[in-house]
Amino acid sequence: MVKSTAENLSPTRVKLDVEVPFEDLKPRLDQAYKTVANQIQVPGFRKGKVPARLIDQRVGRGYVVETAVNEGLNDYYQEALAQTETTPMARPEVEVTSMPGVDGEAEGPLKFSVEVDIRPEVELPDYKGLKVTVEPAAASEEDEQKALDELRSRFGTLKAVERPAAKDDFVTITLTATVGDEQVDHAEDLSYQVGAGTMLDGMDEALEGLSAGEDAVFETVLAGGDHSGEKATVKVILGGVKERELPEADDDFAQLASEFDTIDELKADLKEKAAEGAVTGQGIEARDKVLEELVKLVEVPVPDSVVNEQIEQHFSQQGHSEGDDHDTAEHRAEVESNAREAFRNEIILDKVADAEEVGVDQGELIEYIISTSQQYGMDPNQFAQMLDQAGQVPMIMGEVRRRKALAKVLEYAVVTDTAGNTVDLTAFVTPGGEDGATSADSADSADSADSADSADSADSAPSADSPAEAEKTPAKKAPAKKAPAKKAPAKTAAAKKAEAEAEAEGAADAEEAPAKKAPAKKAPAKTAAKTATTKAPAKTAAAKKAEAEGEEKAPAKKAPAKKAPAKTAAAKKTAEDKAADTAE
Template sequence: MKSTVEHLSPTRVRINVEVPFDELKPDFDRAYKKIAEQVRIPGFRPGKAPARILEARIGRGPVLDEVVNNAIPTKYQEAVVSSEDVTPIGRPEIEVTEIADGERLAFTAEVDVRPEIELPDLAGLTVEVDETEVAESDVTEQLDQLRARFGTLAGVERPAADGDYVQIDLSAAVDGKEIEEATTTGFSYEVGQGGLIEGIDEALQGMSAEEEKTFTSTLVAGEYADREAEITVKVTAVKERHLPDADDEFAQLASEFDTLDELTENLRERLGQSKRMEQAAQARDRLLDKLVEGARVGEDPVPLPESVVQAEVDTRSHDAVHAFDHDEEKFAEFLSSQDKTREQFDAENREEAEKAVRYRLVLDALADSEEISVGDQELTERIVYQAQQYGMPPEQFVQQIQQAGQLGVIYQDVRRSKALITAVRSASVTLPNGDAVDLSDLLGSDDDAEIVEEVPGEVVESSDDTADTADDTAAADADGAGDAAGDKADVKA
């Protein structure tokens, strides 16, 4: 077999392949066997008719079609492997250019590839992160939240104010017609928390038990979405929350500590650790941005393979609508409630998709340059982690990602995470005042990927619908050549 590579652009190549018919003998043997099992010829048992009898009965054409469709994916893979400077990251568009029976098969494959990316010097990169000082107000807020968990509600005979809990009955009417789905009774609501109905907090402030008030608001969902409605709210009870005193007795009730001082010190330490984790994540995200900003292909920023970007756009759009059971009207209602049009969503979606693809390209180049590998244990840990995120048993999650061909995606996620941690270790991390920040205790050893559970821009496919996302899998698989192995739909005779 002979193959040559034409570089059409920094992100696309055409691979020209020519295969002598002598190399196709195993493919012809498989084709004859398969066809013989499908065709019934008098005098021969299924699968036993000789090749010459089959060709006499059905002609040479069906045999050649079977051979070509089965041989091309394998020969394409061989051509990719032999071309060391080509890393496919999408599905190839294959066109058969010649079938000279008995002599050769020739075809071309155009495919998007990862460009040759030149990365900035890691040791020369500096990122600035925020301070981790814990303010006393932060500790007080945490303590108050803990006290609130042990608080009690007591009825009061006074008008409701922010922070009070009220028990209410709600109803809504449009043009005098009551909306059944907008009616509820005995609903408990904290005055001032927001997020229920626009105008409800203003209406409730100053209301006492057994008082009723009507106000106008715009419905945001349902049959009457975006319509003005008359909202009637009746308060049936007003309650205020009583918090336990912040003392040693409360510390013993709410924690394993004997004194309030010990409890508050523990809260302070936890807040400090949380801020350090945020600091590490800041270093990661900001360094990734600097890597992308400094990465070059020649003199230009990293170019993006269009088919890979489009696959990312399609996947993100699919997942967004999937959350609404693929009901475009419901999705449109949701966008309207966010004061956003579909055109705005599509534009933002494409911008995020381009960012995600660019992140992946740069991190893959970094992983190659640092010779990053992923062990079985690391891959298993990530799979277990993601299974927990989806609330699925790991065995079931593994089965679904294998069926969807996404195991390579997870492998690449871990590899990129490790590469980014390597970059953070090599770069300089400083505070706003210029002092160096030591994150070594959070970054772990060279074999760990602790702080990078999810690289910015990464997309983990929904396990409910993984089979619909093969294009995204192809875009990020560890071996892009393998994605086309069984794909005959893109072959054009």
């Protein structure tokens, strides 16, 4: 039986000293001899029939022991985690300190130590009765008019005009990008709305004031393709200008754009929706401020390794490399701050969920999967299968649980508006309402993606507990989950739609420009599993000697990667079936 002890190095890091008796290692050692016997050829012996003593002479006992240790290291580590009740949060660092017959007694124990980051233990503060002040929930006439204008824009038509291009015009352009003397991209007849900011930095300024047939040259940094991050000179030629004509706001328009017969009925409905939106916005403000107040009450230590991993994940999944124009000290500091904030929020809300005995039932899980998949423009069944295959369903359940915990804190809070009126958030925190975050999050902007980048830090801990995954390729990533932080959750790269969908239908056929500007903030998908780093024991002198003599021996066996579980039938079920299986 494995013997292990734990030593706390810091509030977020622990060291495990593990000792494996020789009798526990021997079955793996015997199997290692069989494995090596099938990998080498010795005159006078059939493959697989080479005696252990000859293997020791030809290859070296140290190599065989290393093979056995690599095969069993992960299992021994798991036993040590269970014995010490340790929940890892990041990659473990493993060092083998003694191997029998190598740097220890022939039949002595295997000894190794592990350092790994863990969830910090925090004392839950008194979260009941937090006081916050929010703005009154009042929709203005400007809000109502804006809603009507947006609806009219969706039914607008594009009309060619003979004048210089201005903001909000739709133009047809030709782009040519050069880096130095090399033309790196060229595209013709692209449709674009001036001022949209969805292509290249500097292009909107270059287009404003141009007439059909005229061109302009501007400098920019390419954000995609083989030359991403490089400075380029771009020439843009304006082919034509169109402006959007809005339909008259009359009864005919009301019948075309809605289920109402008159424009007055439509305006009344838009007014009601604007009022509802104001209430939702007030609830979001209250939620964010309550969470801020809660976090102020407790100090949560944050593991640096978790933060650093989130930073690197953020930049790698946006296609940025270290040192490029996007990876600035300011941007990196912003991502780090958001990662730490999201981690603290998760830890505290998990404690609240424990205290309130918050659970997640089948219906809540289904609702979350369906609503989230719709935000990402994905089929719910496909989304559920992706989550299942990536092992992210437990993460989703944890997220729903934290949302419910935050709703509980909000329910206990004392919320008033700036006029001194008590704010009733019943509809916002009860089932069928906003549930503290779920529906409200979809109303928020997706621009604050960075705060969600690190939201997966605490949830991904169970998959980070294998020291034998150093050679493992990261599993397919699932869509990023939303952190219950004060900032709006982000959309995933796989599901994020182009902002141009909000434009008029006349520009819907716009082609993608060369070196198209990437979204400024893009939530990285959730990593399904984290790999581990293991310090491999050095080869024995005998093993090195065998190599020098040119003996044919098996290549050094790598630490085994943790095998992904076989795809279950549940992965093929509908979103409802999958949620039911998980909730049970």
